[in-house]
Amino acid sequence: MILMSIFNTVEFYIITAFIAAAVIAAAAMPSRRGAARTFLYAGTLRTDAALSDAGIVAIVNERGELEINRFGLEGVWADDGAYSLAVTIIGFDVTIEERLVPGRVHNEQATAAFAGLDCLGAERYHFNYRSDATGRSAAFSLNIRPGNRIERLLS
Secondary structure, eight states: OTTGGGGGSHHHHHHHHHHHHHHHHHHHSOOTTOOOEEEEEEOEEESOSOOOOSEEEEEEOTTSOEEEEEEOOOSOBTTTOEEEEEEEEETTEEEEEEEEEOOSOOSSBOOEEEEEEOOOOSSEEEEEEEETTTTEEEEEEEEOOTTOEEEEEOO
């Protein structure tokens, strides 16, 4: 009987209201991931690479910039085709969207491409590289420190 009387006290209702307010405040808080930042980079098509499976090699150069080397391009012509990257950063999650323009002149086919990214700090990032044109992607984590390197096949 004494335990049931606690539900009839003013203190019980004050504590209950406080807990309810804390739950509502926690639910209304914005995400801590931060705002999305998007950067666009024009790449360079290459014709000197040997034909290979579709993949990327990401290398952090001595200046701390991430160099993306893309191999296994098909159907992109070096004369008037194009390779570019749209990089979206949310916290430590990075999405790299590859954009390919095949071109119309069919003289020399590009087999590889290169782009340098200067938008990343010296942190560990989680990458998702996507190519909507080819329907292929790769995911990896990399510390942005000079000399670090990772290779991934696009599947």
